[in-house]
Amino acid sequence: MKRTERDAIGELDVDSDAYYGIFTERARRNFQISGIKARPAFIRALAIIKKSAARANMQLGLLDRGMAAAIMESADEIIGGRHSGQFPLDVFQAGAGTPFNMNMNEVMANLAIEKLGGKKGQYGIVHPNNHVNMAQSSNDVIPTAARLAVLFEIDALIAELRLLEKEFGAKAEQHKRTLKVGRTHLQDAVPMTFGQVFSSYSSSIGKCTGRLQQAKGELQELGIGGTAVGTGINTHPKFKSLIIGELKKETGLDLRIAQDTIETTWSHSAFLNFSSSLRTLSAELIKICDDLMLLNSGPKAGIGELTLPEVEPGSSIMPGKVNPSITECLKMICFQVIGNDLAIMESSKAGNLELNVNTPLIMHDLLWSIGMLANGARMLRECCIEGIAVNKERAESLLESSLVLGTALNPYFGYEIVAEIVKISLQQNKPLREVIVENRLVSDNDLGRILDSRQMVSPNESDRELAARIKSSESLQRFRELVMQTRNKV
Numbered sequence: 001m002k003r004t005e006r007d008a009i010g011e012l013d014v015d016s017d018a019y020y021g022i023f024t025e026r027a028r029r030n031f032q033i034s035g036i037k038a039r040p041a042f043i044r045a046l047a048i049i050k051k052s053a054a055r056a057n058m059q060l061g062l063l064d065r066g067m068a069a070a071i072m073e074s075a076d077e078i079i080g081g082r083h084s085g086q087f088p089l090d091v092f093q094a095g096a097g098t099p100f101n102m103n104m105n106e107v108m109a110n111l112a113i114e115k116l117g118g119k120k121g122q123y124g125i126v127h128p129n130n131h132v133n134m135a136q137s138s139n140d141v142i143p144t145a146a147r148l149a150v151l152f153e154i155d156a157l158i159a160e161l162r163l164l165e166k167e168f169g170a171k172a173e174q175h176k177r178t179l180k181v182g183r184t185h186l187q188d189a190v191p192m193t194f195g196q197v198f199s200s201y202s203s204s205i206g207k208c209t210g211r212l213q214q215a216k217g218e219l220q221e222l223g224i225g226g227t228a229v230g231t232g233i234n235t236h237p238k239f240k241s242l243i244i245g246e247l248k249k250e251t252g253l254d255l256r257i258a259q260d261t262i263e264t265t266w267s268h269s270a271f272l273n274f275s276s277s278l279r280t281l282s283a284e285l286i287k288i289c290d291d292l293m294l295l296n297s298g299p300k301a302g303i304g305e306l307t308l309p310e311v312e313p314g315s316s317i318m319p320g321k322v323n324p325s326i327t328e329c330l331k332m333i334c335f336q337v338i339g340n341d342l343a344i345m346e347s348s349k350a351g352n353l354e355l356n357v358n359t360p361l362i363m364h365d366l367l368w369s370i371g372m373l374a375n376g377a378r379m380l381r382e383c384c385i386e387g388i389a390v391n392k393e394r395a396e397s398l399l400e401s402s403l404v405l406g407t408a409l410n411p412y413f414g415y416e417i418v419a420e421i422v423k424i425s426l427q428q429n430k431p432l433r434e435v436i437v438e439n440r441l442v443s444d445n446d447l448g449r450i451l452d453s454r455q456m457v458s459p460n461e462s463d464r465e466l467a468a469r470i471k472s473s474e475s476l477q478r479f480r481e482l483v484m485q486t487r488n489k490v
Contacts, residue, residue: 003121019086019120021106021128027099033092038100039367043087044079045148046104049141049224050132051075052246057134060236067112067126074111083107091364095357097142105132135235135243137227139265139355144224146363150274151253153370154216160377161209161281167385168202179453180305180395181402188402191453194305194390201288208281215274220255222247223264229354230262266355268348271362278369279341282334285376289327289334292384296324305395309387326384333376340365405432405451411462412450412470413441420483440475 002013005022014025051072058068077083086107093099105128110120112132118125126132133141176195181188224247225240227233232240240257248255258264298304314323344365347358399405403425409418409432425435436447446466470476 005121014121016120019083019107019110020088020103021110021121021123023102023128024089024099024106027093027103028088031090031093031099033090036091036364038087038089038091039149039364039371040081040084041149041152041367042100042145042363043084043104045145045152046100046141047075047078047108048148048247048250049136049145049243050104050108051079052243052250053134053136054132055246056239056242057236059242060238062236063131063134066116067131070112070115070126071108071132073115074108077111078104078107083111091360093360095360096138096355097360097363098138100145100360101133101136101138101141102128105129108132135225135227135239139228140223140226140230140261142359142363143264143268144222146271146359146366147219147222148247148251148253149363150219150271150366150370151216151251153367153374154212157370157374157377158209158212160374160381161205161212164377164381164385165202165205165209167381168198168205171385171388172196172199172202175390177454178390178392178395179399179457181399181404188404190404190407191399191456193457194395196457197291204284204288208277208284211277211280212274215270215277218270218273220253221258221264221270222255223258223261225257226261226265230260230265232261262354266351266353268344268351268356268359268362271366272344272348275341275344275366275369278366278373279338281373282337282341285373285380286331286334289331289380292388293324293327303398305391305398307389307391308384311383326379330376330380333372337369337373340369399453401431403432405453405456408450408453408456409436412467413476414471417476417480417483420479439479441473441479442470442475446470 001016003016004011005014005025006012007022007026009026012022012025014021018025054063054068054071054075057063058065063071087103089099089103109123109126109128109132112126113120113122116125172195174195175198176193178194179191180194180197182190182192222244223230224243225232225235227235240261244255244257247253264270292306292308295303295306296308299307308324308326310322311325312323314321314325344362347362348356350356350358403422406418406422406425409421413421421432421435421441424430425432428435430438433447433451436442437444442450449463449466
């Protein structure tokens with residue numbers, strides 16, 4: 001069954017049971033692109049705006065109370081999750097999200113018409129443009145809905161990041177005395193602890209969360225009431241303050257009127273700023289995942305200082321192989337978020353004159369990124385970090401067999417002498433301790449004090465008296481002469 005509706009272009013049949021109308025039907029037919037529909041948070045935000053506008057216009061005496069009540073009741077049904085099938089439009093559509101706005105206007109108008117005793121399409125009772133869209137334009141409604149939708153979703157991501165930060169902090173405390181080789185340029189560097197490594201990851205996630213909180217604040221500034229280009233044409237002078245007040249009541253968010261609604265109509269810098277925070281978070285997570293994968297590499301022929309939890313078999317051909325699947329998945333999520341950020345940047349700078357028409361793409365990519373990162377952070381915490389194991393014996397074995405302890409010798413022997421000790425250690429495949437003992441450069445007791453790796457993981461003043469005694473010793477002088485003789489021969 002169909003009903004026929006008419007607009008400025010002509011007539012079109014619409015399914016008789018559809019609450020949307022001719023504008024939505026044209027858009028549905030025109031923009032069959034990705035199959036991706038608007039996220040529930042955005043639909044909810046749109047309905048909240050329509051409800052708040054209806055109440056504001058009613059308070060101003062511009063909208064009949066009975067009509068306003070029917071519109072607000074219809075909005076409440078949509079906010080509660082009903083009628084989700086009435087929003088069929090693709091996220092890739094006409095610029096500025098006008099189809100999204102009109103889809104909501106038509107659905108709410110027809111719902112209200114039925115509540116007032118009419119039939120769908122009898123727009124003389126409640127009109128999508130004249131009544132539901134009163135004092136509004138797609139140009140201020142859609143950016144406002146996008147901001148609200150992001151604000152609805154971001155707390156879930158922030159909550160997951162705080163849990164991840166806390167979990168890394170717990171691992172830091174658990175392994176605060178577990179020694180390992182610190183590495184720079186993928187080469188052995190100096191000793192450190194796994195506690196310090198995990199603590200640095202925790203700090204990084206904490207800073208990323210702080211950046212998101214800061215960026216979130218800018219999104220609380222709304223341009224609603226600016227209508228077409230931000231000047232507020234067709235609105236009552238008190239409309240802005242009234243609708244902001246209603247939106248604050250409906251959402252519980254700390255919202256405020258934009259100081260310049262012309263700027264918020266054409267500028268999407270608030271979205272871009274928020275997206276850049278998501279990009280930074282993604283970059284940090286990629287780095288952390290790469291670290292975990294390197295330290296987990298092996299299990300026999302790699303570093304093998306960490307063991308990540310086994311979540312699935314790693315190969316269809318190699319029995320027993322286990323891959324770092326969780327970190328691989330999270331990296332792909334982060335790559336996509338970084339790609340979304342690029343699309344948001346390009347969309348933000350591609351506005352023309354008094355309007356940026358790319359809001360639908362920006363809205364979709366932001367909400368997509370937030371959702372993926374929230375799920376990814378939870379996955380990393382639950383399926384990887386909580387069950388991660390530090391292979392203490394392997395880590396300490398690599399530390400003892402490496403040359404990283406040589407840095408601690410510098411204050412006592414001098415850089416050039418230590419460099420020669422390291423060369424001999426490499427050439428003869430002997431630990432540094434053995435080279436030093438064989439050449440009688442220092443007593444065993446003093447060497448133990450110098451090479452106590454636990455003293456090397458934080459600022460620690462060297463023993464100046466011991467350093468002076470070693471540098472003036474006959475054994476060190478003989479070693480220096482031996483080194484010179486070897487160089488001359490070469």
